[in-house]
Amino acid sequence: MKNLAIFFSIFFLGFFISAEQLYPGLDEQQLKRLNYLSDNIRCPKCSYGNISSSNAPISKDLKEEIAQMILANKTNDEIYDTMTERYGDYILLNDPEKRNPLIFLAPLIVLIISISVVTIYTIKKSK
Amino acid sequence: MILLLSFASSIGLYITKNRAFTSYVMASQGIIIFTYLLFMIFVSSPFLKLDFAPVNGADLNPLLQDPLLAIHPPIIFSGYVFYAVTFCYVIAGLFSGFSQQLFQHLKIWAGISWFTLSFGILLGSIWAYYELGWGGYWFWDPVENVSLMPWIAGTALTHSLVYSRDKLLLSWMVFLAILTFLLSVFGSFIVRSGILNSVHSFAADPSRGIFLLSIFAAFSLISFVLFIKNFAKMESAWPKLGSRNYLVVLNNIVLSGILLVVFIGTLYPILTEVIFSQKLSIGPDYFSQLISPLVLVLIALFTYEQFMSLSINTIFKLGGLLVVSAIFLFIILPANVYLNLIFCFVLLVALVIKAIYDFQQRKALIQPHKVLGHFSVTLMTLAIIFNHNFSERVDIRISPGDAIKVMNADIQFESIDIVAEQNFDSVKANFVVNENFTLTPEKRIYKVGGQITSETAVNSNIIKDYLIVLGDRFEDGSWSAAFSIKYGILIIWLSAGLLLVSMLYGTIRRT
Amino acid sequence: MKKTIVVLTAALLVALVWFFALSLNTPKISNVKTQEGKSLPSGFELIKLNGEKIEETELNEGMVLLNVWASWCITCLVEHRFLKELSNTYNIDVIGINYKDKLGDAIKYLDKNGDPYIYSIHDYDGKYALKLGVTGAPETFLLIDGEIVKHRVGEVNQQVWDEEFSHFF
Numbered sequence: 026m027k028n029l030a031i032f033f034s035i036f037f038l039g040f041f042i043s044a045e046q047l048y049p050g051l052d053e054q055q056l057k058r059l060n061y062l063s064d065n066i067r068c069p070k071c072s073y074g075n076i077s078s079s080n081a082p083i084s085k086d087l088k089e090e091i092a093q094m095i096l097a098n099k100t101n102d103e104i105y106d107t108m109t110e111r112y113g114d115y116i117l118l119n120d121p122e123k124r125n126p127l128i129f130l131a132p133l134i135v136l137i138i139s140i141s142v143v144t145i146y147t148i149k150k151s152k
Numbered sequence: 153m154i155l156l157l158s159f160a161s162s163i164g165l166y167i168t169k170n171r172a173f174t175s176y177v178m179a180s181q182g183i184i185i186f187t188y189l190l191f192m193i194f195v196s197s198p199f200l201k202l203d204f205a206p207v208n209g210a211d212l213n214p215l216l217q218d219p220l221l222a223i224h225p226p227i228i229f230s231g232y233v234f235y236a237v238t239f240c241y242v243i244a245g246l247f248s249g250f251s252q253q254l255f256q257h258l259k260i261w262a263g264i265s266w267f268t269l270s271f272g273i274l275l276g277s278i279w280a281y282y283e284l285g286w287g288g289y290w291f292w293d294p295v296e297n298v299s300l301m302p303w304i305a306g307t308a309l310t311h312s313l314v315y316s317r318d319k320l321l322l323s324w325m326v327f328l329a330i331l332t333f334l335l336s337v338f339g340s341f342i343v344r345s346g347i348l349n350s351v352h353s354f355a356a357d358p359s360r361g362i363f364l365l366s367i368f369a370a371f372s373l374i375s376f377v378l379f380i381k382n383f384a385k386m387e388s389a390w391p392k393l394g395s396r397n398y399l400v401v402l403n404n405i406v407l408s409g410i411l412l413v414v415f416i417g418t419l420y421p422i423l424t425e426v427i428f429s430q431k432l433s434i435g436p437d438y439f440s441q442l443i444s445p446l447v448l449v450l451i452a453l454f455t456y457e458q459f460m461s462l463s464i465n466t467i468f469k470l471g472g473l474l475v476v477s478a479i480f481l482f483i484i485l486p487a488n489v490y491l492n493l494i495f496c497f498v499l500l501v502a503l504v505i506k507a508i509y510d511f512q513q514r515k516a517l518i519q520p521h522k523v524l525g526h527f528s529v530t531l532m533t534l535a536i537i538f539n540h541n542f543s544e545r546v547d548i549r550i551s552p553g554d555a556i557k558v559m560n561a562d563i564q565f566e567s568i569d570i571v572a573e574q575n576f577d578s579v580k581a582n583f584v585v586n587e588n589f590t591l592t593p594e595k596r597i598y599k600v601g602g603q604i605t606s607e608t609a610v611n612s613n614i615i616k617d618y619l620i621v622l623g624d625r626f627e628d629g630s631w632s633a634a635f636s637i638k639y640g641i642l643i644i645w646l647s648a649g650l651l652l653v654s655m656l657y658g659t660i661r662r663t
Numbered sequence: 664m665k666k667t668i669v670v671l672t673a674a675l676l677v678a679l680v681w682f683f684a685l686s687l688n689t690p691k692i693s694n695v696k697t698q699e700g701k702s703l704p705s706g707f708e709l710i711k712l713n714g715e716k717i718e719e720t721e722l723n724e725g726m727v728l729l730n731v732w733a734s735w736c737i738t739c740l741v742e743h744r745f746l747k748e749l750s751n752t753y754n755i756d757v758i759g760i761n762y763k764d765k766l767g768d769a770i771k772y773l774d775k776n777g778d779p780y781i782y783s784i785h786d787y788d789g790k791y792a793l794k795l796g797v798t799g800a801p802e803t804f805l806l807i808d809g810e811i812v813k814h815r816v817g818e819v820n821q822q823v824w825d826e827e828f829s830h831f832f
Contacts, residue, residue, distance in 0.1 A: 047547035047623075047632050060545060067433055069695040069798045073293050075435075077545070080606055082763065083798050085624075086789055088547075111796050113696025118435025128416050128434075132442060136409035143401060147393045347686050361687045369680045376676065380669055426686045431694060 048092040055095050062095075062104060063088050065119040069112050176244030184236055187367055220279035224272050228299050231269025232336035235306060238262050239333035242326050243375070246382040255316040256662065258329075262313060263659030265332075266306050267652060273299055274648045281641065282610060289644065292436045297418040298339040301411060305332040308407040310655075314400050315391075323379075323386040324404070330375045337368045347422060399457050406446050406453070413442045440540070447533055448492060454526045455499045458506050474498050490541055496534045503527050521658030525651055532647035535640035545636035551629055552581075559637055561618065562586050568631075575599055578607075581622050581631065585611065593622040593633070617641045695798060697814035703806070704794035711782045712761060712769055722758065723809030726831075730780070730819075731760045731792055734772035736800040742818045746779040749824070753832065759783030762792050762800050805831060 063077035068084045076084035094104050108116050238261040245254050277289040309328040315321045345361030391397030417434045424430045459467055481494045507523050517523050546558050555564040566582040576596040583591045591609035611618045616639045623632030709717040732739040750757045759780035761769045786792050805813035805828060813828055
């Protein structure tokens with residue numbers, strides 16, 4: 026308790042700035058992009074979860090860095106590239122281009138084949 | 153281990169009943185218990201002491217100091233156990249043949265298992281939403297997926313038991329029961345062997361992994377052999393095209409498709425890691441993009457099922473009416489409302505109208521649990537789509553005494569308090585939202601472990617939830633905070649509750 | 664037809680079990696890529712804890728062991744003793760990166776626990792460490808002529824040193 030009290034004792038002394046977005050200078054569209062990007066980037070220190078939902082300090086730093094990159098007019102791909110360059114593919118939660126399209130197609134193909142096989146079989150049986 | 157206890161009790165329960173298949177049921181239960189007993193004695197003995205005793209104990213991770221967390225895994229586990237019992241009945245059926253009595257037991261056990269597993273998963277979701285502070289209820293985390301896989305297979309099993317009335321597709325039903333059981337064994341392997349990264353990190357131990365894998369292999373082998381050998385006993389008819397049973401077949405195929413998606417999405421990262429030494433992640437988008445259309449197909453199927461007793465002509469007319477009203481809604485509603493939402497909504501209304509109509513005609517619903525169950529699934533899907541598409545969040549920086557307007561909400565940061573509790577110190581922030589209610593998110597510092605946790609503050613109403621998570625304090629006295637609005641969370645819990653009630657009713661009325 | 668299905672399913676099962684047996688025996692790869700093969704980020708104005716400026720070339724010559732630490736980091740304290748041993752026994756420049764620490768706390772920490780570092784870089788906002796690919800403390804980088812040849816996430820102790828670092832000497 027004592028530590029905490031010291032930690033927060035300077036609390037009311039500081040001058041107050043008025044309330045604002047945590048990442049200043051971003052317009053609404055850019056904020057949406059920031060949310061979208063940080064939903065899709067995994068927290069490198071955590072066992073699971075993206076950086077927008079994690080409380081780890083590294084996640085906040087990364088979010089801040091992404092906000093800076095958005096302000097510097099970087100595209101989403103460039104931002105993803107910076108992240109994978111530093112931390113590897115693991116960090117991207119949603120990476121359709123680099124990912125094997127087979128894992129998207131396989132379940133759908135199996136589904137379509139099984140529905141048609143069953144239907145054809147049923148039609149044959151009904152005759 | 154709970155597994156053992158529950159098995160023992162279930163045997164005790166059934167020891168009095170003397171039927172042709174009882175001995176087989178008990179024999180298979182005996183074998184399963186014996187295996188897990190071996191596991192407990194040789195690999196995971198609860199009597200081993202820690203090598204060194206931490207002074208004062210290491211303190212329980214604060215996130216785990218929550219009753220919901222403490223009970224959800226045992227409930228899910230009991231769900232697995234009940235599915236093991238269901239499995240034993242099916243194995244008994246392979247030896248002694250499937251009588252109507254056996255089906256009666258199977259339906260009850262499948263119902264109990266499904267109820268327990270769903271209840272456990274729901275509690276886990278609720279815990280994640282209120283305690284983890286991420287504002288989500290499902291993360292497609294590998295361990296969640298592992299509990300979802302037997303659930304999907306079990307859902308398919310419950311539906312396939314419908315065939316029993318006409319003795320159709322027995323082999324498929326048996327296959328599903330085996331699959332459900334194997335998936336739960338598989339789940340315990342995946343979770344306890346530590347080959348996955350997850351929020352649910354458990355003590356990982358390779359020898360335990362090998363043992364659990366061998367159990368999985370052994371059970372798979374045994375059930376596979378039994379399945380093949382007794383294939384002749386499961387000779388049964390095939391449903392007619394367009395019949396009710398045919399719709400159930402379609403339902404089973406689509407559910408299996410969903411199962412496949414979850415399976416691939418969970419295991420593909422392990423595959424690339426082992427074979428290509430490449431780490432990658434499969435995020436929520438993969439699952440939601442593939443699964444949501446499949447769920448909509450399911451909903452369309454069972455809505456159609458409600459109407460299929462009508463003549464073809466009426467169905468065409470009604471279908472046309474539905475399409476027209478969907479298009480109409482699509483045009484008059486604001487452009488950011490999504491097609492799947494309208495689709496779901498229209499089907500929901502159709503289900504409700506049909507239920508009311510039937511009720512007026514007969515003064516009672518046929519199979520009310522089915523109607524209620526399907527209604528809640530549709531409602532839940534609607535709420536989930538709603539939540540997925542409209543929820544917003546924003547990070548703000550705000551000083552005590554200041555106000556801000558974001559996402560059409562007025563947030564007033566009233567004050568901040570420092571409170572000392574028995575095992576933690578906490579900083580409580582008071583926010584007033586829309587001059588209407590107060591939210592007090594907290595940051596806690598635990599005395600023993602020194603961990604810092606954030607307590608989310610949530611205000612729920614039937615349409616939307618307001619959430620605030622307190623962030624860090626800046627040097628000038630302002631704080632960062634994450635403010636989010638989530639839609640339809642209460643409706644999701646409510647519909648899940650209704651779904652559970654419908655299954656409970658459907659099971660109880662058989663006993 | 665029936666036979667093929669039986670054989671296929673059996674094969675699938677065997678493959679699945681074999682695959683998991685394999686995955687149990689595969690050593691775990693760390694989640695996040697390490698920074699080996701890269702060089703230090705440039706364009707930063709680096710300052711020692713005592714306020715002196717650091718030339719980037721100082722870090723890019725010869726063998727340098729960069730250790731990320733902080734006074735609030737418990738594992739760093741565990742690692743601290745080994746680092747002191749290390750700087751005594753090996754002829755190597757151990758340089759600290761003080762990560763997200765208040766200057767006073769950092770200096771107090773070194774006064775209390777001893778200082779194994781030639782000097783420490785004061786990275787108060789963690790920006791330099793972020794660009795370097797640090798995800799937390801402690802982390803250790805071994806540099807040879809400006810190239811990162813070893814990156815360790817987490818504690819370095821005698822065993823880790825013998826297995827992963829000592830062969831560079």
